[in-house]
Amino acid sequence: MTSTDLILQGDRLALARLLTQIENESPEGLETLGALYPHTGQAHLVGITGAPGTGKSTLVNQLALHLRKQPMPGEDIPPRVGVVAVDPSSPFSGGAILGDRIRMRDLAGDPGVFIRSMASRGALGGLARATAAVGLALDAAGFHIILIETVGAGQAEVDIASNAHTTVVIEAPSMGDAVQANKAGILEIADILVVNKADIPGADNTVATLRLSLEMAGSGNAQIAVEDRAEGGRERSWEIPVLETVAIKGEGMPDLVDKIYSHREYLTTSGMWEIREGKRVRSQMESLLRDELVKRFLKRQPDGRFEDTVQVVVNRERSPAQAIEELLKGEKL
């Protein structure tokens, strides 16, 4: 039996091995993924992001537990849940310590859950290069909801927004003043905002600040408002909720599950699902194209030419832009 068949039948070891092949960009892995692709497109991809220490892993643990108890509207059985947890690779050794499973022990032994840790392997946007492909494999393997936990994100790790249908941004109390809440970046990508550790004094303030910031952006999310206008206006718009949770005790989780389900419903009834799918696929294809073009270009260069050009720029004989211009002269792209 091929690994494609095994994975479609729910063989977990075959799935785990495919995920490794995908991470290593092996030709077998890409081939299997190609064969599985027609079976994808069912899963709801939910991104979980936020600063280090806001409680992402703990929240993912509790969220998955609650999703496993609470069927989606119109369904009788709870969704199967895939978890992809990304942690950073060391820029020096290339190694990584992936510790997200420490907080996910409650999910052990549930065959409806599959957790995979990924190292970012040098990617900067808060995900790994292969995260989208790993999500596809879990989708094909029949996981209905895929929680993608980013590396601890600062202000600019916003790749998750173009890789997920629903983005949950987690804040913790006392992480910054009102100006922080109004800066561009991670808060702008939220479909759902969560103030975790809401039992810490100051949580009310954080919630109020976030709500105020959302009000200043108009009704709901600026990003969605812009998308809506671009599409000629929509009857329904999404108002970004600000939820309070104490993930370690499971408080606020049923609410969060409800909001995730209602965001999915909003996306499908408003037509935003297709629009986001289009954007998601486009962004994935663009990044694959970029990588592939760079790889092919470098392969065509005579040995050492690129390194020599780097040195020319280091010596200040050319600017980086001039050097690239020269390298590309005569190239048919």
Place this chain on the structure above:
Amino acid sequence: MVKKKIRVLICKPGLDGHDRGAMVVARALRDAGMEVIYTGLRQTPEMIAESTLQEDVDVVGLSILSGAHMALVPKIVELIRGQGQKDVGIVLGGIIPDEDANKLKELGVAEVFGPGTNTQEIIRTVFDLAGVEANDID
């Protein structure tokens, strides 16, 4: 194609709460360029086997200081082999009497590291078990 990355699971089976040694080893393997999945304390054999499968690791490192190794390790080896992962290297660290170490090796534990083991030795063993030359790693 990206060069093979070695993936290692480091875990603490059983009830002892001392994970300094496990952390030191995890850190050393990370600095040698490996991806180390650390599961934390008080793992049951079933949890360890499940993580070994989902993470598709090359090597599993168990750290046991409680003296319960003869109760825990054979069960872990059996579960991992039983789920089709015949090639996963399993190593053990802790205070393990020689007699027990020999029995565990017969059951399929690749290596047993006692107190004071040099981390370089552990790194070399993990490279060997993963079937990768140290200089193959980028």
